[in-house]
Amino acid sequence: MLVIRRRALVATALACGIGAAAVALAAALWAGRQVRAATAAVSSARSVQPASTVIWRVLTSQPDVAVTFDDGPDPQNTPRVLATLQRYHAVATFFVLGSQAEDYPALVHGEVAEGSEVCNHGYSHALLTGKPAAFIRADVAQAAAVLRQLGVARCRLFRFPYFASDATARAVVAALGYRLVAASVDPQDWRGGSGQRIVRWVFEHVRRGDIILLHDGGGPRGATLAALGPILQGLAERGLHAVTVSQLLSSAG
Numbered sequence: 259m260l261v262i263r264r265r266a267l268v269a270t271a272l273a274c275g276i277g278a279a280a281v282a283l284a285a286a287l288w289a290g291r292q293v294r295a296a297t298a299a300v301s302s303a304r305s306v307q308p309a310s311t312v313i314w315r316v317l318t319s320q321p322d323v324a325v326t327f328d329d330g331p332d333p334q335n336t337p338r339v340l341a342t343l344q345r346y347h348a349v350a351t352f353f354v355l356g357s358q359a360e361d362y363p364a365l366v367h368g369e370v371a372e373g374s375e376v377c378n379h380g381y382s383h384a385l386l387t388g389k390p391a392a393f394i395r396a397d398v399a400q401a402a403a404v405l406r407q408l409g410v411a412r413c414r415l416f417r418f419p420y421f422a423s424d425a426t427a428r429a430v431v432a433a434l435g436y437r438l439v440a441a442s443v444d445p446q447d448w449r450g451g452s453g454q455r456i457v458r459w460v461f462e463h464v465r466r467g468d469i470i471l472l473h474d475g476g477g478p479r480g481a482t483l484a485a486l487g488p489i490l491q492g493l494a495e496r497g498l499h500a501v502t503v504s505q506l507l508s509s510a511g
């Protein structure tokens with residue numbers, strides 16, 4: 259069974275580089291969404307979740323967590339992320355941008371080759387709130403087409419840019435066959451600073467079933483790269499297995 263948690267949308271939106279007005283709009287939409295989402299979560303507590311429900315974390319009896327990376331692939335960051343995952347025999351879920359995947363196909367293939375999963379984060383990282391259904395459908399489908407052309411097995415997970423969605427966006431993306439995935443542990447790695455800060459934040463919050471948000475695109479990610487090894491090591495020391503989001507969902511219940 260899945261549960262929903264409130265996240266810091268504004269901080270995430272700033273991480274993705276949108277302006278203050280857009281942040282305010284997204285935050286307002288977010289507030290409305292939370293009410294609807296909470297209602298949906300309660301009403302479906304003993305039934306099947308609506309397809310348009312956003313998944314924040316997974317209730318599971320397994321000692322599993324999912325590490326996720328947004329906004330890549332990136333020629334500076336992604337190879338180092340992959341090397342660290344390999345060193346710790348870990349896998350992750352990459353929510354890639356179609357535009358980036360188009361530019362760096364070898365990195366996408368590297369992610370797949372390591373056993374990680376590659377999922378859809380849209381083509382252009384456009385804010386999908388307040389947009390016509392046709393716009394949303396085209397952006398998501400364009401990213402899917404890029405991944406299909408690269409021979410990537412279809413991942414049925416989608417993460418909204420800026421974690422921002424409205425009812426139209428959720429309905430459109432769900433109708434395309436995607437489950438909607440956010441994250442429950444957000445150390446705001448985009449703020450930079452020290453890797454230790456990110457590591458400390460993660461281990462103050464993480465527990466089984468969590469989805470951890472990191473970024474391998476969108477700018478220099480030195481702090482994230484410094485934090486990743488200690489995060490993977492710390493998870494292992496706590497008996498937590500880093501799995502893909504799809505694997506985490508398959509262990510729900």
Ligand SMILES: [Zn+2]
Pocket residue numbers: 274328329379383418419420
């Ligand atoms: Zn993003």
